[in-house]
Amino acid sequence: MKQKLLCLIPLILVTGVVQAASCPAVTVADNKGVPSGDFPQQYELSEFQSLANCTLSFNANPDSAALNSKIRGNPALPSNLSDRIPAEPLVYAPYDSIGKYGGTLDVLSNATEAGTSDFLSVRHVNLVRYSDDLQTIVPNIAKGWEWNDDFTQLTFFLRKGHRWSDGAPFTAEDVKFWYDEIALDPKIMQKPKDYVLVGGKPMTVDVIDPQTVRFNLPAPKPGLLSHFATSFAQGFQPKHFLGQFHPDVNPDADALAQTLGYENGLAVIKAYFGNSDWTDTPSPLLNSPDRVAKLPADVIPTLESHITVSDTTEGRHFVANPYFHIVDTQGNQLPYISEQDEIYANDNEIRILKLINGEVDYKAQSVQLPAAPILLEHQESGDYTIELRPEITLANVSFNVTHPNLEKRKVFGDLRFRQAMSIALNRDEINEVAFLGLGVAKQYIGFSPTPSFVDSKWESYMIQYDPAAAKALLDEVGLKDIDGDGMRELPNGEKLILNLQFSTQGVAGEVMELVGQHWAEVGIQSTVKEVTPDEYRSTQSSNNLDVGAWRKSQPMAIVLGNNELWVPPYEGYFGHRTAMLWAEYVDSNGDSGVKPPAYAMQLIDDVNAFQSAMAGTAESDALGARMVENMVGNLLFIGLVQAPAPIYHRNALKNFTTFLTQSYEYYRTYPYRGTQWYLDE
The missing domain is CATH 3.10.105.10 (Dipeptide-binding Protein; Domain 3)
Structure with missing residues (x-):
């Protein structure tokens, strides 16, 4: 108790200058005496500092600049991390320990757009998410939300100073742009998805101010919030980037596209975005490699923890987003893991062999229960763990x-x-x-x-x-x-x-x-x-x-x-x-x-x-x-x-928790916070 109290009082330096105490390394396993906040396992910055009676200082991955240099189209990084993260970042309490930076998360999928959602969910973000109890919806991109009394108006409150992976501001305009110009545009989406409609009718989206956006529903639909908590389909797209190619946003969109070798602006949007809400659409790096050098960036700027820097028929490679909006309770910007590497193997026997050999850090999708005996047999030699968890489906x-x-x-x-x-x-x-x-x-x-x-x-x-x-x-x-x-x-x-x-x-x-x-x-x-x-x-x-x-x-x-x-x-x-x-x-x-x-x-x-x-x-x-x-x-x-299904992770992957289910329905790893995983090797 004495040690805990020391971290909650000011430190008096020999010069007589008073400096706020450093914050305790709160984890889910050891809360260091700091109470839980409004939501499990995470805090808003002001909430955490108030509960811990401290001021959080921020630290970045020392390789951030080098990683950023791999993202074509990104400007040089601001020297101060405070210029890259929101004024009120989201604070995660890691499961077991404060992590360490570096390393590459090695994952295995089936093929381009096949068996990849498992890996997508590791870096995924949306306006909100489910906590790992699969009952509680918690903030993520949005710092909060509010329903009106009859569930016909849903307001989201965003984070001041939040930025896309290229450093451009993320605001309520990006939510409205996604809805009006992407989700409802038949030239991009052949028909609107059910989740952007209410009883078959569209909503409207109002920008109240840069950090406040409101969905107006033609009838009640309380499940709209849980959609944003579970779906791969994100409720935002970068207006500053895609909007320059959308003729309803930029009257010069077609002319700009033609200078890049495309027929019109919508063709550029489709090269980046495809014609689907599936966030795994192959990038221009794969779809149009002969033209990609003319485009302003290889892929669309993201709010996710990692961004694509290579995309081939053999696999993909990602580096950490230098503007990611989450920090741990020591102020370290997440993600801890610097890079991610995904390879493709459509043959089930090859996938199982790679798992047995310990060539993969995490895998659940496409690992069926009949493979469990051979995977369990080689756990010790492969230095990995297999857990059988219930499936929803x-x-x-x-x-x-x-x-x-x-x-x-x-x-x-x-x-x-x-x-x-x-x-x-x-x-x-x-x-x-x-x-x-x-x-x-x-x-x-x-x-x-x-x-x-x-x-x-x-x-x-x-x-x-x-x-x-x-x-x-x-x-x-x-x-x-x-x-x-x-x-x-x-x-x-x-x-x-x-x-x-x-x-x-x-x-x-x-x-x-x-x-x-x-x-x-x-x-x-x-x-x-x-x-x-x-x-x-x-x-x-x-x-x-x-x-x-x-x-x-x-x-x-x-x-x-x-x-x-x-x-x-x-x-x-x-x-x-x-x-x-x-x-x-x-x-x-x-x-x-x-x-x-x-x-x-x-x-x-x-x-x-x-x-x-x-x-x-x-x-x-x-x-x-x-x-x-x-x-x-x-x-x-x-x-x-x-029946249950296997979940595989290598033992060197830390802050890995037991999943309540092995399920796509809650978007796989999203409730379990893959951004606070780290590699201890």
Whole structure:
């Protein structure tokens, strides 16, 4: 206690000058007697200094200038760190200890835009985030927020002096620019995402002052805040940089673009930004390397902890953002780790071998439970740790109810067929063989964890193993073995062979092999083939899959902010989709595509109403219950097994905590503060 008190009183120097005490090295493991602030594991600067009775002095990575020199287009760094960080930086209490600067975080992804979200989440920022309890939303880019009484107005308060990675000021104008000129511009985004709409209608964004921005909603949508806490899609873009190429912002945008060798300003924006909200769009370094030297910078300025300096088909390299807005409780600017290096390996066996050899510092995405035994076996020799953590999603399959082959479409669209294919699956065997007996057989209900308003019968709906009943249903559908080979033909006599394409990023190969076997036992022939994530997604999006196979489900907090699991095609490009022609019908207001059945249209109406209702009320619960009944009762997605999944980290990676879940749904590492990791070697 005496030592703690000494750090809270002024130090008297021999000259008689009074200097504020240095601040205690507060960590989550040892708070040094400093109380928690308004939010767990972090403080605003004034809050921390008041609670610790000290004045924080700031320190930068000694290699900041050298790292900055690798960022093409960046000016020389201001000599004082106080000119690079906000006037009120966010203060993190590290998990275990104050870190040390330097080193390179080595990570492993599948390919460009495939299996990379794990790594993206390490450096990710958004207006807010979830704390590692996955219950509490806490400040990040925004230092605070405020709702009005009926959840139709959300105001964010930003940090004075916050800067982009090129040193330009970050203000409320960057939030408004993102919304008005990127998210709602059909020339950039083909159609607005659900999270930028409320019941299908746009919001408006007002700049109150440079540090205050307000979203005005046409109807209540309390889940908008949780969207910003969980999504890779950031609520800001650099107006000073992208705006110079946007004709609605700069009347000379097209002329400027033409001097750089581009047709017009929007072509430059697409070279940087793509036409997606996915923050992993390949940079001009990869998309247009012949033109990149003419552009003002290699990549868009960022607020994230690291910025891309190299982008190839083999991988990417990043250096620390010299203007990052977070410091630790000793005033050290984060991130501690100076550089990040990502390599690509699409082959699952190669990825596992690299993990066993200790060539990777952190990995969770695309590491499936069947790989756990061999990874656990080599923990000691590889000097790494494997933790098995629950997954929010569960492995599931779907049938393409808008298949281009009209005979298959008719069969896949018959509920009796989907019921038969569900009860033909021996989920206990799948659990024992593919999931090491650690999983639980479940039906897909759309929500995970299960809300209280869901009738428990839906979690076990049509998951009983009953091949005899499955065969009877298939007979009713008109699928008979005409040629006597033991396998059923379509009602028109054509062979029925299901192409079971899968990617190990979405579901383990052992699972799909068993699924194919179980369906063969009731007379449905299939071919099982592993493909890359890109191949799978391309086939899925072009409406050419027979069977979808991935993991799927979301916490209610995310459903309240994003309706994609309930509206055709029932997820974005990177997720598990079906009914692509229903989606086309909805998007075109009936001008093209295939009209969805009544229950699918009811789901759209219900999820929009669910997002505006106050959670926990009778209205909200009734809407949610009907959503589950319609989704599960029609078996658009057929659940298999929910099981834990491995999380891998090398033992030299410090301040690494146990994750509550292994989940994409809370954006992987984002709640666990990868910017305070450091390498001790």
